[in-house]
Amino acid sequence: MTSFAPDSIVLNRKLPLWYQVSQSLRASILGRPRDAPLRLPTEEQLAVHYGVSVLTMRQALKELEDEGLISRHRRRGTFIEPDARRGAPVRLLGSVDAIVAQQSGMVTELLGHGAVPVPAEFAEHFAGVGEVVAYHRVRSDEGTGEPTNHARNFVRTEVAAGIAPGDLERWPMTKVLRDVVGVEIGRITDTVQARLADPETARLLRVPLLSPILHYTGVTYGVDGRVLDVAVIHYRGDRFSFSVTVEAT
Known part of the structure; x- marks a missing residue:
């Protein structure tokens, strides 16, 4: 199954990395084409993509999960919620x-x-x-x-x-x-x-x-x-x- 490809960013080391990653991934998800795949890459693949640790990536994904933009399933992977509410803090x-x-x-x-x-x-x-x-x-x-x-x-x-x-x-x-x-x-x-x-x-x-x-x-x-x-x-x-x-x- 093809995975969704998020955009890249240049991280500012003076700010929490998990926050910057979550906001970049959030923008990629909300701005995705309608026919984009719903499955995200693995935590490890995303960590490499953003140049952060797996722990930092996990914290960023939890932020998006709490917001209702993604759902995480053991053994199946992480998926974008197709009907996720677009409102946010x-x-x-x-x-x-x-x-x-x-x-x-x-x-x-x-x-x-x-x-x-x-x-x-x-x-x-x-x-x-x-x-x-x-x-x-x-x-x-x-x-x-x-x-x-x-x-x-x-x-x-x-x-x-x-x-x-x-x-x-x-x-x-x-x-x-x-x-x-x-x-x-x-x-x-x-x-x-x-x-x-x-x-x-x-x-x-x-x-x-x-x-x-x-x-x-x-x-x-x-x-x-x-x-x-x-x-x-x-x-x-x-x-x-x-x-x-x-x-x-």
Whole structure:
């Protein structure tokens, strides 16, 4: 039986290896073609693929099993759950690859884009800048078509010049900035708040007005310290949870 082939990543030794591996494998699973094999390679094969120990690989697989993305069967192997729920925790730990993984595996519709004045609440991030380019998208579960979140990105104009609208229907903004535009990302600062769905969010996510949602703001900085992008994402409260990992060492 042919096994599913995950993507490769460059691991950051300053972050937990199991976490980076689990997020990379998660992105590969959620972004897989519909006709991809459901069987994963063995723990040993995956460990070699990612360049980690079998123990680290086992911990990464347990994370995905707990999330319901895979099932593990003694003697038979490890399999992708074909109907696995695509919702997942919003995590505030990781490399850029982990952020990309968090945003992957959904169908994205670009609702609109164009130049707008810098929103007052983000003026401090775009000092001396009059306009930014705004992108508005809705992401939906690939299997059910159910909307899971809607996002607005406010991107520095000179950076947005390198973005084609179709790019954002295929890839997360973080990947587009890094791999398409070619900017060097220094860091991403995340904030998550609990809020109630306003009329627009309720309509786009097909939830009752004042339903609980997770309001995420992500600020992406270049290596020179400039803000490249501010993302505002509203996640359905019944599809996502908030998770933070704190390392003791």
